[in-house]
Amino acid sequence: MAETEVLMAGFGGQGMLLAGKILAHAAMDSGLEVSWLPSYGPEMRGGTANVIVRISAEPIASPLVSAPRNLIVMNLPSLEKFAATVKPGGVIVVNTSLIPKDPERPDCLVVKLDSRKLAKEAGSERAANFAMLGAFVGAVEPVSPGATEKAMEEEFQGPKAKFVPGNVAAFRAGLAVGKAAKQEAGAS
Amino acid sequence: MSKVLMKGNEALGEAAIRAGCVHFFGYPITPQTEVPEYLVKRLPEVGGAFVQAESEVAAVNMIYGAAGVGVKVLTSSSSPGISLMAEGLSYIAACELPCVFINIMRAGPGLGGILPAQSDYWQATKGHGHGDYRIIVLAPSSVQESVNLMLLAFELAETYRIPAMICADGMIGQMMEPVEFPVEGRGAEMRDNDWALTGCEGRKRRIVNSLYLSPEELNAHNLKLKAKFDRIAAKECRFEIYGAQEGAEILVVAFGTMARICKSAIDEVNAEGGKVALFRPITLSPFPYDALRETIHALPEQGRIFDVEMSMGQMLEDVRLANEGAREIEFHGAAGGVVPSPDDVAARLEALASRRDRA
Numbered sequence: 001m002a003e004t005e006v007l008m009a010g011f012g013g014q015g016m017l018l019a020g021k022i023l024a025h026a027a028m029d030s031g032l033e034v035s036w037l038p039s040y041g042p043e044m045r046g047g048t049a050n051v052i053v054r055i056s057a058e059p060i061a062s063p064l065v066s067a068p069r070n071l072i073v074m075n076l077p078s079l080e081k082f083a084a085t086v087k088p089g090g091v092i093v094v095n096t097s098l099i100p101k102d103p104e105r106p107d108c109l110v111v112k113l114d115s116r117k118l119a120k121e122a123g124s125e126r127a128a129n130f131a132m133l134g135a136f137v138g139a140v141e142p143v144s145p146g147a148t149e150k151a152m153e154e155e156f157q158g159p160k161a162k163f164v165p166g167n168v169a170a171f172r173a174g175l176a177v178g179k180a181a182k183q184e185a186g187a188s
Numbered sequence: 189m190s191k192v193l194m195k196g197n198e199a200l201g202e203a204a205i206r207a208g209c210v211h212f213f214g215y216p217i218t219p220q221t222e223v224p225e226y227l228v229k230r231l232p233e234v235g236g237a238f239v240q241a242e243s244e245v246a247a248v249n250m251i252y253g254a255a256g257v258g259v260k261v262l263t264s265s266s267s268p269g270i271s272l273m274a275e276g277l278s279y280i281a282a283c284e285l286p287c288v289f290i291n292i293m294r295a296g297p298g299l300g301g302i303l304p305a306q307s308d309y310w311q312a313t314k315g316h317g318h319g320d321y322r323i324i325v326l327a328p329s330s331v332q333e334s335v336n337l338m339l340l341a342f343e344l345a346e347t348y349r350i351p352a353m354i355c356a357d358g359m360i361g362q363m364m365e366p367v368e369f370p371v372e373g374r375g376a377e378m379r380d381n382d383w384a385l386t387g388c389e390g391r392k393r394r395i396v397n398s399l400y401l402s403p404e405e406l407n408a409h410n411l412k413l414k415a416k417f418d419r420i421a422a423k424e425c426r427f428e429i430y431g432a433q434e435g436a437e438i439l440v441v442a443f444g445t446m447a448r449i450c451k452s453a454i455d456e457v458n459a460e461g462g463k464v465a466l467f468r469p470i471t472l473s474p475f476p477y478d479a480l481r482e483t484i485h486a487l488p489e490q491g492r493i494f495d496v497e498m499s500m501g502q503m504l505e506d507v508r509l510a511n512e513g514a515r516e517i518e519f520h521g522a523a524g525g526v527v528p529s530p531d532d533v534a535a536r537l538e539a540l541a542s543r544r545d546r547a
Contacts, residue, residue, distance in 0.1 A: 021364065025193050028366040036193070036364035040219060041303060041525075061451035063363055066531035 003058070004142050005065055008132075009050035009082055010074025010095075012043055015129030019072075020051040023133060025151035026143040027055045035063035048077055055142050070140055072132050074115075079103055093135045093178070097128065111135050111181040118173040124166025131174035138178020145175055191366035196331045196356060197222035199367050200264070200290055201230065203338035208374040209260040209288070210236030213250035215243055215269060218302040219358035220292035223264040244269040248276030255285035256396040258384025260342060260376060264290035266358075267308050268299060270316065277351060278317025282398035284413070286345035286378070288338070289323075289353040292361040295525040303525025304358035306444060309502035312355045313473040320410050322417045324352040324424070325473035327443045331365035337470070339370065346378055348420055355472060357498065359445045359527065421474035428468040429483065431458060436465035438540055439487055439515075441480070441507050442496045443469050445527070450496055453533035462541055472503070480510040492540055493517040496533060498526075 008016040027034040038051045072093040073079045083103035097116035115128035231238045241247035254261040295305040312325045328334040341352040400406035431454045442450045447468040
């Protein structure tokens with residue numbers, strides 16, 4: 001993995017910025033260069049929030065990208081806004097809990113998961129963002145799953161430590177979906 | 189020490205503490221509010237003082253007072269807030285007091301918007317308050333460089349007894365990157381404070397004041413300030429050159445966030461056989477005129493300069509001064525919080541290169 005990036009987008013409060021921070025933390029702990037650039041602006045409650053995480057073995061020049069290699073979308077407005085910008089050959093992770101349609105990108109690997117259901121089954125409905133992150137890590141492997149889980153432990157400490165098991169379980173459920181999608185794409 | 193993942197704003201706050209600064213006065217404004225938010229938690233842990241003033245005008249006068257008693261002191265604001273601090277900055281500069289300002293620039297003019305911009309270049313480098321004075325202005329382009337330049341800002345402010353300013357933008361303030369801090373912080377004590385108001389019992393009293401009613405005395409004071417800044421300009425210019433090391437045909441000039449975006453565009457164009465270099469001023473004031481002039485003169489006769497800014501072309505005037513008409517200059521800028529993308533810059537670079545080929 002020489003260099004990759006992912007644009008992670010959803011409603012404010014769906015946890016894309018936090019999931020991006022976990023990914024960035026895992027990349028840092030893996031000895032990689034990383035930048036985490038959030039959208040910030042006069043956003044209203046329920047508005048959209050996104051973050052671009054770039055990961056590279058070399059120092060990162062621009063933290064901003066014109067066309068991301070990969071995309072994670074939690075909601076329909078994000079899919080409609082960003083699906084067309086992804087570079088051909090990229091991975092698009094789609095949250096089917098809230099997105100009823102497919103991205104029209106036959107040139108990309110589309111990984112679909114009902115993140116809320118998966119997270120609920122894993123024991124923490126609120127960890128849907130980590131199920132999405134798991135699917136991305138499984139399909140793209142920008143960092144190892146182990147490094148990602150360790151980053152969760154390091155980020156959630158003290159009173160937040162109780163969230164780690166649920167987050168990790170949701171992450172693993174998503175990871176399995178991402179890995180399966182990658183294998184299937186490799187086989188076809 | 190291992191690396192930690194931090195926002196630029198938070199890293200600036202921590203770096204100030206490592207520089208020995210435990211006094212902060214400020215007033216909240218987006219997109220720099222994480223600086224005071226971080227320091228209000230951290231300063232009590234290191235025995236420091238944090239005051240949220242009632243306004244930027246009050247904050248800058250608190251800086252004036254704290255700097256006058258010879259302690260290391262910091263304030264932070266964003267564009268409209270720096271405008272409000274301008275009067276105080278002139279007084280502080282007149283009194284030759286060391287202190288550090290942060291401007292996390294947002295889009296103007298007026299109340300403008302909260303998104304990143306570089307449109308305070310003129311304000312930072314040419315004038316904030318009234319009168320004949322200059323300050324040191326440092327422009328980081330990453331979170332790590334924000335830390336390094338904060339340490340340098342306190343060092344230079346103390347060495348030369350002059351205000352220093354970190355001039356970054358909302359993007360650097362808001363983004364997270366891994367950073368490393370120096371293992372050993374610097375002490376809170378100034379190296380010498382034989383000018384500071386420390387209580388005059390047993391010694392001659394000192395006065396910190398900017399009022400000079402005698403024109404001859406005020407002229408002499410201005411000459412002294414000028415001579416000091418000339419010394420700073422001769423010794424403290426900093427810059428980075430990136431991209432094509434030899435035979436560059438296009439020289440991009442950009443600073444801060446814009447320089448990083450240009451690096452990506454340059455990598456892309458050079459990978460296709462382009463010959464593009466970047467000149468990135470790190471000290472916006474003093475501006476590295478001589479180094480830029482030398483770099484420009486290394487371009488072929490038909491070579492071009494391409495200045496890119498998140499403004500309508502402010503640094504462009506200093507680039508022209510360094511160029512002295514030697515090469516043609518092209519400009520690309522955006523304002524209002526619009527940030528040119530790597531593709532925008534690459535497209536302009538390719539157009540410039542093909543025009544050169546036709547010539």
